[in-house]
Amino acid sequence: MSASKARLILVPTPIGNLDDITLRARHVLEEVDAVVAEDTRVTGRLLQHLGLSKPLISFHVNNEHRMVQQLVQRLVAGERFALASDAGTPAISDPGFLLVREAIKAGVSVECLPGPTAFVPALVVSGLPCDRFAFEGFLPPKKGRRTRLEALRNEERTMVFYESPHRLQRALQEFTEVFGDERQASASRELSKLHEETVRGSLHELAAHFTAHEPRGEFVIVVAGKQEER
Numbered sequence: 001m002s003a004s005k006a007r008l009i010l011v012p013t014p015i016g017n018l019d020d021i022t023l024r025a026r027h028v029l030e031e032v033d034a035v036v037a038e039d040t041r042v043t044g045r046l047l048q049h050l051g052l053s054k055p056l057i058s059f060h061v062n063n064e065h066r067m068v069q070q071l072v073q074r075l076v077a078g079e080r081f082a083l084a085s086d087a088g089t090p091a092i093s094d095p096g097f098l099l100v101r102e103a104i105k106a107g108v109s110v111e112c113l114p115g116p117t118a119f120v121p122a123l124v125v126s127g128l129p130c131d132r133f134a135f136e137g138f139l140p141p142k143k144g145r146r147t148r149l150e151a152l153r154n155e156e157r158t159m160v161f162y163e164s165p166h167r168l169q170r171a172l173q174e175f176t177e178v179f180g181d182e183r184q185a186s187a188s189r190e191l192s193k194l195h196e197e198t199v200r201g202s203l204h205e206l207a208a209h210f211t212a213h214e215p216r217g218e219f220v221i222v223v224a225g226k227q228e229e230r
């Protein structure tokens, strides 16, 4: 039986632990005509690990606008593609949205397999309410960063941010300025890996922790919504 009937299939890939690839993901990667990949070396290594060999097509932030129509034309002509990013679910803070949108416009069937993504485990282990949440992904690195944060000042849902280790301390500092010292939060790093760790506490405590301990690895920061302070 086919693992998917769709022509374009988004395939989530492990965020650290290679065992997190699903059986269906493997099956789809085996079935498709080609794999559209954010970094062909990274996806090539994954395919090799799975014992598969497929044509790879490079598709990343710097060429997606140029490549998208060409890929859609090939899909319309009958080819089937898997789309994979370096880690996690494509289109979640990764390339993919543009291709999905244009494929849908052209009448191509699109499916996304369920699978690894960093924000779900981080949100769940934060211990903060996860019945409603706002996924914010990466804040703009420079221009518009403060404006985006200010717009969240009164957000009542739990908020989820992606951050690189070298900007973590700055982010925590900015969060204390906007949300206050006592707002509860968590920072998860190395999810699914050997040194997975989640630090929980007030924003003030988190900022102090990462001043004493240099941030290492990739982070998901989860911040309680405004109402949860009561």
Ligand code: SAM
Residues within 6 Å of the ligand: 015, 016, 085, 087, 088, 089, 090, 091, 092, 093, 094, 116, 117, 118, 119, 161, 162, 163, 164, 188, 189, 190, 191, 192, 193, 218, 219, 220
């Ligand atoms: N598409 C991915 C997903 O579905 O989560 C996100 C890709 S984005 C370019 C990379 C960011 O995701 C990192 O900077 C970090 O914030 C988060 N991330 C990815 N893997 C992680 C991990 N193993 N532990 C903690 N955060 C991770």
